[in-house]
Amino acid sequence: MKEFFKKYRHAWVLLYFFVYMAWFLILENTVTTQYHSVHIWLDDWIPFNEFFVIPYLLWFLYIAISVLYFFFAAPREEYYRYTAFLFIGMTICLIIYSIWPNGQDLRPNQFPRENLLTDLVRYLYSTDTPTNVCPSIHAFNSIAAHIAICKNKKLGTNRWIRYGSLVLMVSITLSTMFLKQHSAFDVICALILSGIMYKLVYATDYTMLFRRFHKRRNSTGVEADIPPRL
Known part of the structure; x- marks a missing residue:
């Protein structure tokens, strides 16, 4: 148990x-x-x-699986960059919601059709208020996940994964508008925030900082592996 917590002590970030x-x-x-x-x-x-409820709900799996992959299988530096992109951006969104309370009144009064998917949308509406929408965290997190996947040497070089991630990211982003969960303006703001976070997290060289943070010696006195520069 001690070795497990030592190996995965970077889990502290997920407390966010x-x-x-x-x-x-x-x-x-x-x-x-x-x-x-x-x-x-x-x-x-x-x-x-209503068909866009499928990619909208797939967002939960997309983010959860990508975070778990970077936690268990990716170089530590990539994990920190991805979670920094997510969590700093999400915090900025919460600050905006707090300072500028926002919402939308786009949801239809009645659906043009009745089927299983509209039932899912109706349930979604009942559990998620139409407030705190700009920027769209749904769109922002999807963009963050796709960027992290493309930056990873294993995932990013597999074109099926890379293009599959792109299709899912675009579908999720579109779903926020076609389900009337978000205004197009919310998505535009998420794109702008993503660009800022990309510059901050990926376009800035933090190699030396990561090396100092991870530099340590194991019980034999041999320096542990340090994640390579991205």
Whole structure:
């Protein structure tokens, strides 16, 4: 057990999830009616389509599986970069929600069709309030996951995984608009935030910082492996 915790002590970063959920739930319960309604002209051109509930729900698996992969199988530096991209960006989103309470009034009063997928959308609407939407965390996290996958030597060189991830990322991003969960403006803001985070996390060289952070010696006095420069 001691060796396990020593090997995976980088799990401490994932404790952020509890901070995020507590903060987000507070906002969900306080930002209910008094908010700035986000809407742009493009929203009026995007029809509701319940089929997009499939990629929308796949987001949960996409993020969970990618985080687990980078936790267990990727170089430590890549794991820290990916989680930094996710968690710093998500924190910026929460700060924006706190300073500028926002929401949207795009959800249809009734669905054009009734089927299993619209039942799923109806359930989704009942569990997720139309507030705290700009920037879209759904879109932002999907972009973050795809970038991390492309940057990984194993995943990024496998074209089936790379293109599959791209299709899933684009589908999830589109789903936020076609399900009327987000305004197109929310997605545009998520794209801008992703560009800023890419510059901060991937386009800046932190190699020496990571080397100092991970430099240690094992019980035999031999220096442990240090993740290579990305």
